[in-house]
Amino acid sequence: MRFRFCGDLDCPDWVLAEISTLAKISSVKLKLICAQVLRDLLGEAIEYDKILKLTSDAKLESGDVKATIAVLSFILSSAAKHNVDSESLSSELQQLGLPKEHASGLCRSYEDKQSSLQDRLRACSLRLSQLGSVCWRVDYTLSSSELQEVNEPLVHLTFNVRDRECEKMTAVPVTLSANKFRVLLAELKQAQTLMNTLL
Amino acid sequence: MQYYLKGKLNIGIDTIQHAVEGLAYLLTESSKLMISEVDFQDSIHVLGFSDELNKSLLQLYLDNRKEIRSILGELAPRLPSYHSLEWRLEVQLASRSLRQQIKPAVTMKLHLNQNEDQSAQVLQTDPATLLHLIQQLEQALGEMKMNHCRRIVRNMK
Numbered sequence: 001m002r003f004r005f006c007g008d009l010d011c012p013d014w015v016l017a018e019i020s021t022l023a024k025i026s027s028v029k030l031k032l033i034c035a036q037v038l039r040d041l042l043g044e045a046i047e048y049d050k051i052l053k054l055t056s057d058a059k060l061e062s063g064d065v066k067a068t069i070a071v072l073s074f075i076l077s078s079a080a081k082h083n084v085d086s087e088s089l090s091s092e093l094q095q096l097g098l099p100k101e102h103a104s105g106l107c108r109s110y111e112d113k114q115s116s117l118q119d120r121l122r123a124c125s126l127r128l129s130q131l132g133s134v135c136w137r138v139d140y141t142l143s144s145s146e147l148q149e150v151n152e153p154l155v156h157l158t159f160n161v162r163d164r165e166c167e168k169m170t171a172v173p174v175t176l177s178a179n180k181f182r183v184l185l186a187e188l189k190q191a192q193t194l195m196n197t198l199l
Numbered sequence: 200m201q202y203y204l205k206g207k208l209n210i211g212i213d214t215i216q217h218a219v220e221g222l223a224y225l226l227t228e229s230s231k232l233m234i235s236e237v238d239f240q241d242s243i244h245v246l247g248f249s250d251e252l253n254k255s256l257l258q259l260y261l262d263n264r265k266e267i268r269s270i271l272g273e274l275a276p277r278l279p280s281y282h283s284l285e286w287r288l289e290v291q292l293a294s295r296s297l298r299q300q301i302k303p304a305v306t307m308k309l310h311l312n313q314n315e316d317q318s319a320q321v322l323q324t325d326p327a328t329l330l331h332l333i334q335q336l337e338q339a340l341g342e343m344k345m346n347h348c349r350r351i352v353r354n355m356k
Binding site for chain 1 (some may be wrong): 355
């Protein structure tokens, strides 16, 4: 059976197996656990103690609690990844055997946070490096050891580039003459116009 | 720990150190070779210890050899292994030299693990090469189903 929230593929076996664990928790508590899992997916700190308290009624072992968090993480992030609307998600989860109240509670939490989740996933997408900031300075060379009267402006640029992986900022300093800088600026303006036509 | 033992048993530190090293060597070599009970008993018999001591050494060996073997297994050198793969699909529309292009590409970042070191390799390919790559990998997986591989796997179990 193909499911949209799995990217039009079969549902993974482990997800199928954990649906019955989800059904053991009451639908109200499941919605609260979803809220915690969504916090984790959005990059905020997850409050594991709260989840333990919420699952204590259902008498789940520690392995089952982790499995619950894992399966909810998968369902919510995979649904956001494939841009599934909350009604389709609810019907697909019910097809997998999740009771109706549980599915609708889950999907209501999903619906509230769907666009923020997708924004966060977009920001986490593969990106090799990122420009942090640009600093500049314009100098005027008066004279040098080669020529007594130089009288030329000079631009110093420093690009602060962040490496996505190690969160390190590398400074790349560049010095350009006025003409070179004009060429650079013209080319970048052309690129900007092209980008604007796509937005 | 050595000072504790020295205090309790009243022997020199060197003696204790030699004793610990000897015991460790006995256990690792026996576990490494996975020798049988009989061979172990024969080997330590020549040391001339009391029967009680021989029995406790044998018990120590039998109780711990599985764990020692698993730790020894971890010490072998390893090649970098797959951790995860990030990918993105992009299209080049224009460059400084040429406008009005359509050039699709897949950029991948392969995360590798090697003895707790993480490294990443960035790769880029066009869709045709990607299809070829997928084909090659599927062929490699298909080899596992061939009779030759099946025979070896059956014999290893």
